[in-house]
Amino acid sequence: MPITLDRRSFLAGSAGLIALHPFSLQAASNQVHLRLMETTDLHVHVFPYDYYADKPRDTVGLARTASLVKEIRAEATNALLLDNGDFLQGNPMGDYIAYERGMRDGDLHPVIAAMNAVGFDASTLGNHEFNYGLEFLMKSLAGADFPVVCANIAKETGAAPRDDKTLLPPYVLMDRTLTDGAGQKHAIKIGLIGFVPPQVMNWDRRHLEGNVQARDILQTARAYVPEMKEKGADIIIALSHSGIGAARESDGMENASLVLAGVDGIDAIMTGHSHLVFPSSKYDGLDGIDVAKGTLQGKPATMGGYWGSHLGLIDLMLERDAGGWRVVGHASEARPISKRNEDRSITALVDSTATVLAAAAQEHEETLAYVRRAVGKTDAPLHSYFALVADDPSVQIVSIAQSWYIAQMLQGTEYDGLPILSAAAPFKAGGRGGPDYFTDVPKGDVAIKNVSDLYLYPNTARAVLVTGAEVKDWLERSAGIFNQVEPGKADQLLLNPAFPSYNFDVMDGVTYQIDLSQPSKFSTKGELQNPDASRITKLEYNGAPIDPEAQFIVATNNYRASGGGDFPGAKGDSIVFEGPDTNRDVIVRYIVEKGTISPRADANWRFAPLPGTSVLFDTGPKASDYASDVRGVAISAAGEGPEGFARFRIDL
Secondary structure, three states: OOOOOOHHHHHHOHHHHHHOOOHHHHOOOOEEEEEEEEEOOOOOOOOOEEOOOOEEOOOOOHHHHHHHHHHHHHHOOOEEEEEOOOOOOOOHHHHHHHHHHOOOOOOOOHHHHHHHHHOOOEEEOOHHHHOOOHHHHHHHHOOOOOOEEOOOEEEEOOOOHHHOEEOOOOEEEEEEEEEOOOOOEEEEEEEEEEEOOOOHHHHOHHHHOOOOEEOOHHHHHHHHHHHHHHOOOOEEEEEEOOOEOOOOOOOOOOOEHHHHHOOOOOOEEEEOOOOOEEOOHHHOOOOOEEOOOOEEOOEEEEEEOOOOOEEEEEEEEEEEEOOEEEEEEEEEEEEEOEEEOOOOOEEEOOOOOHHHHHHOHHHHHHHHHHHOOEEEEEOOOEEOOOOOOOOOHHHHHHHHHHHHHHHHHOOOOOOOOOOEEEEEOOOOEOHHHOOOOEOEEOOEEEEHHHHHHHOOOOOEEEEEEEEHHHHHHHHHHHHHHEOOOOOOOOOEEOEOOOOOHHHOOEEEOOEEEEOOOOOOOEOOOOOEOOOOOOOEEEEEEOOEEOOOOOEEEEEEEHHHHOOOOOEOOEOOOOEEEEEEEEHHHHHHHHHHHHOEEOOOOOOOEEEOOOOOOEEEEEEOHHHHHOHHHOOOOEEEEEEEOHHHOEEEEEEO
């Protein structure tokens, strides 16, 4: 049977040879040590730079991750560098290339140029690769010096996955020569297969509908992995742009990596999409996961954070016998490019690689000019420090701009005259992004970088038709971000860390309260779990209780309208308007037209009073500058929070 080693045992093996020789020399004469390196969710972060804040940032950047790659290549005789998708979109450089410069035939996308400079061996697609359309995607990939694979996106589907005409090659078989512990060369055929969440068909419907179709990840894997074996693959590595989710299989899984690892024939799995790190304590105690050994379903796995924050690493000890190559030992880790100190400061652990910076230097300068353009003014600060606990100016301006746009677009249509509500969520609200991951636009000029800061994603404007009952359930779904609290008890934790801030929709155009003493009606994934629960109280439109049968237009984005987040009333079948404009462009247009905006939250929602009850929440340290200005809630400082956050108290 294969020997499964945790990292400590692996490093200490082979009679201590690791202390005397390079890591790979602990392999015996019939053994090959292969290091697999992974980046994932780069989102165009080549430079260690935060374009939204317009300042350097030591926690991000492929140029920094590349230095880890150099170190690991120096340690190992045999190594592969793989990317796990979401590289084309995600910061202003990506938007600049897509919307300003464009991709003409023969152009080299800066992130592709940087990846070429690092020397990637292969990549797969992430869901955000489709954000700018298929033509942009294919022109960008044309410049890659490495193969890009994706098995479950097809231009034409057949009776079974192996009959599909896929958009990209479903897999690649790489003939490599590896050196064993005795210095002998061995030929090996390494199979790489890629997967993306099938939800892309909802998330980017406007680009994909009628052009491609997505298959279930697991169904596709079970079809192609045997074919790869038939064609001579000695080992198979899955590039799964899919998170580590449930251990039980279900149709169309978004986060399928844990189940995928159990597919027979897959030897190692690279994961991503969730912007998390594996191995890490985040996954302690979960079924099918061994953090100490770095395994999913017994298979070595890694997830290298996001934006270049970590380099995922899997060490495989391969042994050749009469039956071919097999994995006899493995270890996994995720190496960071920086560390957070006790005083909240950040220390870079590596320097940037000059050749990687040079590959995107011109586009970096062009992006800086792009994001610094002023489009208007604001007479009040725009910040998101309290966006999860009170009506918030950064969300308010998005909602107002959406309503303004949709009202114009629906003029003269059958929906003209229906009441328009607007749903918006905070994108930068701390969480996994850290204590500096907040919108903070000072009073004065508003530049494109500020609008990008308000609205991170290139979503497009949508309008859906809903009932009053669906408005209430939409808000019930949103209110799942809050933990249930016990009345009369002090200092209970308010926020559920498993609930992403981008699913916390605030609805403008109605007034309502949230009763935290009630359980959540929906789970964090949007499943109905407490049918009789009612957190949303005093829901009113124009000062009167909302009519469950009344019809409303809700201005939102393509992600939400097409089923993203699984919100009642927004499942893809209620869309009445699909705008050609991004929500970000709508905000820019609104600011340009108004000249000066006044983004003051109106406290249209608040928590229901619970006398003698208080809750705690964590936000950025700079929140203290604005705490006294928050309307509709009693907030006070409560000391330091974990990992550089500041803690505040709300008296309900």
